[in-house]
Amino acid sequence: MSDKIKIQVEDVNVFYGDIQALFDVTLDIKSKEITSLIGPSGCGKSTFLRCMNRMNDVIDGCRVEGKITIDGENIYDADKDPVLLRARVGMVFQKPNPFPKTIFENVAYGPKIHGLASNTSELREIVENSLEQAGLMDEVKDRLNDSATDLSGGQQQRICIARAIAVNPEIILMDEPCSALDPIATARVEELMGNLSNNYTIVIVTHSMQQAARVSTNTAFFHLGHLVEFNATKQIFTNPSDKRTEDYITGKVG
Amino acid sequence: MNEHIVSSYDEDIKDLQEQVVAMGGLVEKIWMDAMDCVKNANDKAALQVIESDKKIDSMELKIYDKSMRLLALRSPLASDLRIVVSAMRMASSLERLGDHAKNIARREKLISTGDHPEIISLLTRMYDLSHSALQQAINAYRNSNPGSAEEIRANDARVDELFDSTVAIVLNLMAPKNPPLETEALASLLFIAKSLERMGDMTTNIAEIIIFQETGSFPTDERPRGKDHQGGLMESLAEKEKDI
Numbered sequence: 001m002s003d004k005i006k007i008q009v010e011d012v013n014v015f016y017g018d019i020q021a022l023f024d025v026t027l028d029i030k031s032k033e034i035t036s037l038i039g040p041s042g043c044g045k046s047t048f049l050r051c052m053n054r055m056n057d058v059i060d061g062c063r064v065e066g067k068i069t070i071d072g073e074n075i076y077d078a079d080k081d082p083v084l085l086r087a088r089v090g091m092v093f094q095k096p097n098p099f100p101k102t103i104f105e106n107v108a109y110g111p112k113i114h115g116l117a118s119n120t121s122e123l124r125e126i127v128e129n130s131l132e133q134a135g136l137m138d139e140v141k142d143r144l145n146d147s148a149t150d151l152s153g154g155q156q157q158r159i160c161i162a163r164a165i166a167v168n169p170e171i172i173l174m175d176e177p178c179s180a181l182d183p184i185a186t187a188r189v190e191e192l193m194g195n196l197s198n199n200y201t202i203v204i205v206t207h208s209m210q211q212a213a214r215v216s217t218n219t220a221f222f223h224l225g226h227l228v229e230f231n232a233t234k235q236i237f238t239n240p241s242d243k244r245t246e247d248y249i250t251g252k253v254g
Numbered sequence: 255m256n257e258h259i260v261s262s263y264d265e266d267i268k269d270l271q272e273q274v275v276a277m278g279g280l281v282e283k284i285w286m287d288a289m290d291c292v293k294n295a296n297d298k299a300a301l302q303v304i305e306s307d308k309k310i311d312s313m314e315l316k317i318y319d320k321s322m323r324l325l326a327l328r329s330p331l332a333s334d335l336r337i338v339v340s341a342m343r344m345a346s347s348l349e350r351l352g353d354h355a356k357n358i359a360r361r362e363k364l365i366s367t368g369d370h371p372e373i374i375s376l377l378t379r380m381y382d383l384s385h386s387a388l389q390q391a392i393n394a395y396r397n398s399n400p401g402s403a404e405e406i407r408a409n410d411a412r413v414d415e416l417f418d419s420t421v422a423i424v425l426n427l428m429a430p431k432n433p434p435l436e437t438e439a440l441a442s443l444l445f446i447a448k449s450l451e452r453m454g455d456m457t458t459n460i461a462e463i464i465i466f467q468e469t470g471s472f473p474t475d476e477r478p479r480g481k482d483h484q485g486g487l488m489e490s491l492a493e494k495e496k497d498i
Contacts, residue, residue, distance in 0.1 A: 209329075209331055210329055213331070236332075237331050237332060237335070238331075238332060238335060238336070239332065239336070240332055245332075246332050246333060247256050249331045249332050250258065250330070250331055250332050250333060250334045251258050251259050251260060251263065252256040252257060252258050252259065253256060253257060253258075253259055
């Protein structure tokens with residue numbers, strides 16, 4: 001845990017064509033901590049997550065205004081290469097999406113295209129180290145050449161986390177990474193997130209209040225495109241200051 | 255307060271709070287009966303107190319049970335979480351209030367042998383203040399009124415002052431039979447003994463909580479008690495003095 005700010009977001013507005021999805025979002029995400037983004041479907045939390053590695057660039061008609069800096073550099077500056085940015089800011093999706101290749105090739109793919117290994121033994125070391133960090137090495141060490149799609153859902157999701165780690169990112173974005181997993185696989189991923197937060201800044205979108213409460217240090221609540229409340233997780237879940245937050249996390253309607 | 259989307263959750267929360275209010279109502283009643291014992295040496299009221307205390311104990315367990323179910327099945331958060339945790343703490347405090355009322359009723363026969371209207375009048379004033387504070391607290395709980403609860407906190411100092419006055423008068427009455435310092439020392443010993451007796455009771459509470467934590471249920475049999483305890487502390491102390 002540190003007080004260093006990793007991602008600084010200032011007055012961010014996002015539009016899909018004529019429709020505004022985010023309104024004047026400003027917040028600071030601390031380095032090597034887990035930050036949860038919560039809110040009802042359509043509130044803008046996934047849109048916001050995707051702003052942080054410019055995934056929205058690929059959507060036609062999407063326009064991002066405002067400033068997002070990582071370690072002080074504006075990621076939307078004209079000279080910034082989104083492909084390099086996405087190596088620094090990895091992403092794990094809701095549904096595990098391993099490539100239809102071997103376990104080894106899944107994890108080796110990123111380091112290969114970014115030229116992170118100069119020979120096969122270096123590549124092997126990166127793959128093994130990433131699988132180790134993803135807590136998967138013991139389970140797959142004898143079957144690295146098996147297809148990744150033959151693994152269980154939980155294992156596939158941890159392959160995707162290993163794949164994100166393999167390109168040596170600073171930030172890992174997770175978009176509902178456990179919603180397709182059973183409680184045991186979920187617990188493994190949550191335990192893994194806790195370990196990874198020693199080395200990486202993690203931002204997670206989740207619909208599970210309990211998951212946000214279990215894993216994150218800070219929580220942001222979004223509603224209708226606005227950041228309503230951003231505070232310590234323990235404060236949000238025991239005594240939120242905004243009524244909209246209270247109603248959402250307790251499951252109430254106005 | 256807005257309603258939960260799952261309406262049975264609202265019913266659960268409402269039911270829990272109603273149980274606490276009902277328990278509070280019975281504690282108000284048990285204290286009325288206990289004070290009736292003090293003022294009027296009312297044997298019937300004393301029996302009533304003993305019966306009510308048993309009911310209060312079982313209400314506490316029901317509130318714990320309901321709270322546990324809410325925690326396990328609803329995973330309450332924010333105000334809901336505070337409601338469940340508060341219900342458990344309220345139940346525990348109300349149960350202790352019931353115990354104190356019972357202890358007063360048990361002394362009914364002992365105090366009836368003395369004639370101390372001045373002291374009874376001070377005790378009555380303490381009771382009036384505390385009892386209306388208790389009623390106000392239960393109402394503040396029922397109506398979710400923190401302002402009213404703040405008033406109760408501010409008013410407790412008056413009861414403390416009346417307690418000090420009562421102690422001073424009791425000491426004066428005891429003084430002619432003993433040197434002043436000796437009287438104060440004896441009275442202090444009595445308070446210490448009372449605190450130690452409460453320590454015993456509360457440690458037993460802790461023991462029962464541990465049993466619950468490990469086994470899932472509270473012991474249902476009567477607690478073992480001291481041979482002379484039923485007759486009250488004064489009596490047992492008096493007997494011990496005779497022995498000396």
